[in-house]
Amino acid sequence: MTIPATIFALLLSLMPACPTEDSTNCGWDAQAQGNHRGQSFVSLGPLTIGGR
Structure with a gap:
């Protein structure tokens, strides 16, 4: 799934930080x-959105 960088940055800032790379x-x-x-x-x- 591709989303604009600004939307991704907003999503990333709203989510809690993952303790490990395989967290959900x-x-x-x-x-x-x-x-x-x-x-x-x-x-x-089950959805993973990649960004920068």
Whole structure:
């Protein structure tokens, strides 16, 4: 699923941070979490939306 970057940033800011990359119902900010590489995403149950 492709969404505009501004919408993705809003979703990411509204979701709680994922404790690990395989968590659900949260947002993973790759620039601030883990090894600071990779891709950020928002996980909403079975739906995962990738972003920056």
